[in-house]
Amino acid sequence: MLNVGKIEEGYVLDHIQAGRAMLIYHHLGLDKVDWTVAIIKNARSNAMGRKDILKVECPVDSLNLDVLAFIDPNITVNVIRGGEIMEKKKVELPKELVNVIRCTNPRCITSVETSLPHIFYLADPNRRIYRCKYCDEKYQEISDR
Amino acid sequence: MKKRDLLTPLDFSKEELDELFDRADDIRQHPEKYAHACEGKKMATCFFEPSTRTRLSHETAMLNLGGKVMGFPSGSVSSATKGETVADTARVISCFADIMVIRHPKEGAAAVAAHYASIPVINAGDGGHQHPTQTLTDLLTIRSLRGSLDNFTIGLCGDLKFGRTVHSLINALVRYENVRFVFISPEELKVPDYITDMLNDKGIPYEECIRLEDVIPKLDILYMTRVQKERFFNEEDYVRLKDFYVLNKAKLKRAKPDMYILHPLPRVNEIAADVDDDPRAAYFKQVQYGVYVREALILKLLNIDVDKL
Numbered sequence: 451m452l453n454v455g456k457i458e459e460g461y462v463l464d465h466i467q468a469g470r471a472m473l474i475y476h477h478l479g480l481d482k483v484d485w486t487v488a489i490i491k492n493a494r495s496n497a498m499g500r501k502d503i504l505k506v507e508c509p510v511d512s513l514n515l516d517v518l519a520f521i522d523p524n525i526t527v528n529v530i531r532g533g534e535i536m537e538k539k540k541v542e543l544p545k546e547l548v549n550v551i552r553c554t555n556p557r558c559i560t561s562v563e564t565s566l567p568h569i570f571y572l573a574d575p576n577r578r579i580y581r582c583k584y585c586d587e588k589y590q591e592i593s594d595r
Numbered sequence: 596m597k598k599r600d601l602l603t604p605l606d607f608s609k610e611e612l613d614e615l616f617d618r619a620d621d622i623r624q625h626p627e628k629y630a631h632a633c634e635g636k637k638m639a640t641c642f643f644e645p646s647t648r649t650r651l652s653h654e655t656a657m658l659n660l661g662g663k664v665m666g667f668p669s670g671s672v673s674s675a676t677k678g679e680t681v682a683d684t685a686r687v688i689s690c691f692a693d694i695m696v697i698r699h700p701k702e703g704a705a706a707v708a709a710h711y712a713s714i715p716v717i718n719a720g721d722g723g724h725q726h727p728t729q730t731l732t733d734l735l736t737i738r739s740l741r742g743s744l745d746n747f748t749i750g751l752c753g754d755l756k757f758g759r760t761v762h763s764l765i766n767a768l769v770r771y772e773n774v775r776f777v778f779i780s781p782e783e784l785k786v787p788d789y790i791t792d793m794l795n796d797k798g799i800p801y802e803e804c805i806r807l808e809d810v811i812p813k814l815d816i817l818y819m820t821r822v823q824k825e826r827f828f829n830e831e832d833y834v835r836l837k838d839f840y841v842l843n844k845a846k847l848k849r850a851k852p853d854m855y856i857l858h859p860l861p862r863v864n865e866i867a868a869d870v871d872d873d874p875r876a877a878y879f880k881q882v883q884y885g886v887y888v889r890e891a892l893i894l895k896l897l898n899i900d901v902d903k904l
């Protein structure tokens with residue numbers, strides 16, 4: 451792993467599919483906090499060819515990582531405490547996504563009543579399919595937004 | 596106790612549906628026993644888009660139970676046109692009525708209403724999404740005609756791609772034993788993948804075909820739906836295929852003597868008038884069953900136990 455400043459406490463998100471680090475940066479709301487964040491793009495990886503890595507210096511448990519598996523199921527989360535990797539875990543698909551993605555079905559009630567939260571539920575874990583809680587429309591494969 | 600709503604046909608377990616259908620049977624046989632069950636209760640029918648048959652069916656059900664009804668028949672006469680949200684309408688109606696029936700052109704509107712209302716909400720159609728009381732009606736009709744919801748072959752004919760009543764019915768029937776599906780539709784209007792994926796996952800047998808005549812002899816129930824001209828890509832295909840999805844006396848000759856014909860209505864020309872007198876034509880009975888099942892539903896959602904009154 452590259453060493454871009456050692457982290458005392460926080461997370462190292464490894465094995466991110468190359469090119470998706472910024473997407474995760476925004477989804478985790480890292481643009482809205484003043485923690486130290488290192489974004490490593492296109493790092494060499496034996497297994498993946500190229501990968502992205504995200505290092506976040508922050509109190510452990512202060513990030514909601516639910517969204518990760520939705521964006522990329524192969525991410526490894528390293529939990530860092532006292533400068534050491536305390537835990538390495540694979541991410542799991544969240545049962546529900548609230549205001550992470552938006553329903554684009556023009557027939558959906560959320561298209562006319564814009565104050566409603568956009569809620570998606572995990573309809574099929576094997577096929578990684580999320581559906582809108584209101585209209586059940588399938589969320590289409592994630593694209594870079 | 597947490598309030599219950601009916602938003603999708605799967606909101607009730609199989610056991611709850613059995614109870615509901617038993618109650619509907621009892622209502623059919625002993626209507627007088629239920630004539631005052633909802634005395635003092637009010638039902639609001641909030642129809643943001645018109646559907647006269649569905650609204651009158653709910654209102655008839657409530658009146659049969661001795662309750663009162665109020666509401667609006669279309670969005671143009673409600674404050675929705677002034678920009679009131681479904682959430683606010685639901686909160687307001689909760690102050691007036693004991694139970695709310697909502698129909699809305701947008702998908703998921705009933706779920707929003709149920710979330711914000713403090714009274715039970717019945718989804719009477721939310722766009723092309725769900726229409727659960729139609730599904731309950733279909734299930735009760737099949738159960739009453741056949742005596743059971745297990746062990747039969749159902750043919751679903753017509754527009755299987757956009758027809759929400761068809762999707763809901765399939766999703767409800769897969770919970771019963773040994774139900775076999777035959778999908779009869781033009782290539783353009785086949786059942787969506789998520790339905791066939793679901794059937795494959797559950798190992799439930801189905802077949803797909805283009806012509807009704809080819810499969811009619813094996814059916815125990817034939818569920819007809821409308822094939823709309825505008826669903827076809829071109830006029831040529833429509834003209835070529837439309838007669839495949841019309842049921843008439845001639846085609847009915849090859850059907851079993853106890854194959855019942857259902858249709859969610861309104862029909863246009865997909866069932867010829869010469870079929871109406873056939874004893875197997877059950878689509879008008881279906882309308883009557885729709886009232887019974889809605890009566891049973893209202894009692895269930897209002898927690899009214901007639902046996903204890």
Ligand SMILES: [Zn+2]
Pocket residue numbers: 553554555558559560582583584585586587703
């Ligand atoms: Zn939606």
